[in-house]
Amino acid sequence: MAELINEKKQKKRNFLAQKYHDFTFATKNAIAGYLFISPFILGFLVFMFLPILESLRMVFSSVVPDLEQSRYVMTFTGLENLHRVFFDDPEFTRLLTEELLKMAFNVPATIVFAFFVALIINQKFKGRSIVRSVFFLPVILSAGVMLGLETSSGLLSEYRDLIQESNALSTGITGVLEELLLSGGMMDEFLFYVLHIVNQIYNIALVSGMQIIIFLSGLQTISPSMFEASKIEGATAWESFWKITFPMISSLILVNVVYSVIDYFVSSDNSVMLKVTTEISRMDYGFSSAMAWAYFLIVISLVGVIAGIISKRVYYYE
Amino acid sequence: MKTGIRQTRSIGGNIVVYLVLILFGAFFAFPLVFAINNAFKPLNEIFLFPPRLFVQQPTMDNFYDLFTIMSRSRITFSRYIFNTVFITAAGTFAHIIVASMGAYVVSKYKFPGSRLFFKVVIITLLFSPHVTAIPNFLIMNRLTWVDTYLAVIVPAIAMPIGFFLLKQFMDTVPMTLIEAAKIDGAKELSIFWRIVMPTIKPAWLTVMVFSVQNLWNARATNFIFSEELKTLPYALGQIIGGGVQRAGVGAAVTMFIMIVPLVVFISAQSNIIETMANSGIKE
Numbered sequence: 066m067a068e069l070i071n072e073k074k075q076k077k078r079n080f081l082a083q084k085y086h087d088f089t090f091a092t093k094n095a096i097a098g099y100l101f102i103s104p105f106i107l108g109f110l111v112f113m114f115l116p117i118l119e120s121l122r123m124v125f126s127s128v129v130p131d132l133e134q135s136r137y138v139m140t141f142t143g144l145e146n147l148h149r150v151f152f153d154d155p156e157f158t159r160l161l162t163e164e165l166l167k168m169a170f171n172v173p174a175t176i177v178f179a180f181f182v183a184l185i186i187n188q189k190f191k192g193r194s195i196v197r198s199v200f201f202l203p204v205i206l207s208a209g210v211m212l213g214l215e216t217s218s219g220l221l222s223e224y225r226d227l228i229q230e231s232n233a234l235s236t237g238i239t240g241v242l243e244e245l246l247l248s249g250g251m252m253d254e255f256l257f258y259v260l261h262i263v264n265q266i267y268n269i270a271l272v273s274g275m276q277i278i279i280f281l282s283g284l285q286t287i288s289p290s291m292f293e294a295s296k297i298e299g300a301t302a303w304e305s306f307w308k309i310t311f312p313m314i315s316s317l318i319l320v321n322v323v324y325s326v327i328d329y330f331v332s333s334d335n336s337v338m339l340k341v342t343t344e345i346s347r348m349d350y351g352f353s354s355a356m357a358w359a360y361f362l363i364v365i366s367l368v369g370v371i372a373g374i375i376s377k378r379v380y381y382y383e
Numbered sequence: 384m385k386t387g388i389r390q391t392r393s394i395g396g397n398i399v400v401y402l403v404l405i406l407f408g409a410f411f412a413f414p415l416v417f418a419i420n421n422a423f424k425p426l427n428e429i430f431l432f433p434p435r436l437f438v439q440q441p442t443m444d445n446f447y448d449l450f451t452i453m454s455r456s457r458i459t460f461s462r463y464i465f466n467t468v469f470i471t472a473a474g475t476f477a478h479i480i481v482a483s484m485g486a487y488v489v490s491k492y493k494f495p496g497s498r499l500f501f502k503v504v505i506i507t508l509l510f511s512p513h514v515t516a517i518p519n520f521l522i523m524n525r526l527t528w529v530d531t532y533l534a535v536i537v538p539a540i541a542m543p544i545g546f547f548l549l550k551q552f553m554d555t556v557p558m559t560l561i562e563a564a565k566i567d568g569a570k571e572l573s574i575f576w577r578i579v580m581p582t583i584k585p586a587w588l589t590v591m592v593f594s595v596q597n598l599w600n601a602r603a604t605n606f607i608f609s610e611e612l613k614t615l616p617y618a619l620g621q622i623i624g625g626g627v628q629r630a631g632v633g634a635a636v637t638m639f640i641m642i643v644p645l646v647v648f649i650s651a652q653s654n655i656i657e658t659m660a661n662s663g664i665k666e
Contacts, residue, residue, distance in 0.1 A: 094492045094493075094494060095492070095494035095495060097488065097492065097571045098488040098489075098492035098493075098494035099488075101484040101485065101488040101492075101571070101575070102485040102488050102489065102497075102500070104481045104484065104485070104540075105481045105482060105484065105485035105540075105541060105546060106485070107541075108481065108540050108541030109504070109541040109543065109546075111522065112519065112522070112537065112538040112541050113507045113510075113515070113538075113541060113543060114503070114507065115518065115522060116515035116518035116519045116522060117507060117510055117518075119515075119517075119518035119521075120515055120517075120518055137517075137521075182407060185400060185404060186404070190400060190404075196404055196408060198648065198649050199408045199411050200407070200408070266410070270407065270410045271411075274411075275593070278589055278592075279548070279589070282552070282585040282586065282589060283555075285585065286555050286585075316551065316554065317551070320547075320548070320551045323505070323508075331510070345517075350517060357510075361510065365506060368505075
């Protein structure tokens with residue numbers, strides 16, 4: 066009897082193996098693909114996708130939390146929340162345009178800065194690993210130090226205010242230069258941009274740690290034999306930078322642009338996000354979800370446009 | 384053939400490189416140096432205005448105070464440390480495995496729906512955790528995971544940012560490498576473990592640094608309510624919450640929390656540098 070069952074099992078297994086064998090290459094690939102990705106999809110659906118859908122439902126509802134039973138009651142109200150966001154709220158549209166403008170300044174600067182730093186620290190020099198650690202410090206520290214700063218009384222915020230006051234008096238590092246150039250009639254948009262960056266350099270440096278690491282690991286994937294070959298062919302360092310380094314790293318520029326935009330938009334000191342969190346803490350869930358979604362849709366269309374433009378110019382190495 | 388191409392940088396070039404490095408390095412190191420110095424400052428120096436970067440009369444008082452407060456807490460302090468270490472280790476390990484497996488097939492297998500899925504992942508990157516906090520809590524509640532480690536660990540496994548970074552790095556691995564292994568008779572899992580993972584070691588080390596930093600600093604106040612399951616940053620936050628007189632202890636705490644992600648990064652980053660040079664991506 067047991068033998069019979071075993072035989073049956075064996076047959077079934079053979080049958081399955083045969084069936085798997087008969088599948089086309091593409092189907093086999095797909096099966097393996099789905100098996101590999103299923104844990105991630107599962108987690109992703111439950112902990113990212115479902116909550117997001119739920120918050121989308123909140124956009125079109127008035128949400129009354131029922132704290133006793135830890136749930137909430139939603140009633141459909143249509144576009145009312147969105148209307149409140151764009152037409153009734155005095156702050157939202159102003160904050161939004163401000164943040165978009167700031168982003169347009171900061172993201173390109175971050176990318177250029179990160180690329181520049183990554184190129185420098187990818188070179189061979191003494192103490193390289195120490196320097197690399199130093200440049201990643203802000204990413205490591207931000208959360209930990211912030212924890213200390215936020216909670217350790219009002220002391221540091223007082224410092225900050227005092228520093229800001231003294232800065233306002235002397236109008237920043239570039240104030241004198243700005244006046245000089247203005248009186249010389251040389252002030253145009255680009256110059257203003259450059260000066261703004263110089264004033265912002267510390268903030269930019271602090272948010273570019275991750276981008277530097279991404280660029281750096283990208284630079285290390287370029288095989289040295291390419292540079293050797295181009296050197297033998299007589300290319301200068303300048304030429305091999307534009308013909309090898311830059312195309313090889315271009316896909317990571319796209320990654321970094323997307324990363325920077327996202328990082329900038331979800332950071333908690335972004336004034337729109339700040340407003341959303343205050344509305345959440347006031348338990349106005351429908352309104353805050355509507356605000357978050359309006360904000361999100363604007364950003365995603367922006368990212369889409371930027372990514373579309375850049376990805377046309379990206380070179381993929383096969 | 385052109386001649387006279389320099390093989391090494393000139394002395395002038397070296398000086399410029401070092402100058403730039405020192406300038407930016409000072410920028411980056413400033414918060415760390417400030418935080419470390421603060422930890423050793425006596426209380427009167429912490430409140431000095433204008434603030435001084437370097438400590439003048441170093442003292443260990445802040446640390447003694449920290450340990451006295453720790454030893455007086457109801458739950459032994461080692462429990463808080465265990466909680467955070469466990470959450471960080473388990474979450475990071477599982478995240479790297481699960482996200483790499485997903486990223487690998489999305490990048491290299493291109494099965495039906497993979498592109499769509501990747502797009503959805505990118506889109507969800509844009510959602511601040513604040514937005515999904517409430518629905519997330521309700522889901523945890525329904526799973527009865529509230530007040531367990533799972534509520535912190537499992538969502539961290541499915542973090543889209545790690546998946547995104549890994550997928551982008553997988554794209555740079557040549558398909559020929561995988562095909563060669565397949566022709567030699569390697570099974571899917573062994574290709575993944577023995578070829579893909581070693582090749583993208585810098586990528587997952589980067590993701591590891593990122594995930595450790597995220598989980599190590601997790602306060603998890605939304606999901607964890609029992610005192611014995613609370614995380615280290617939460618407990619330390621409570622200590623600092625004592626007010627102005629705890630400013631010194633706060634500085635010590637800040638340094639304490641910084642050290643682990645810092646050590647993880649420093650040990651990982653030497654690997655990030657070494658691996659890619661001989662990773663087999665040579666045509």
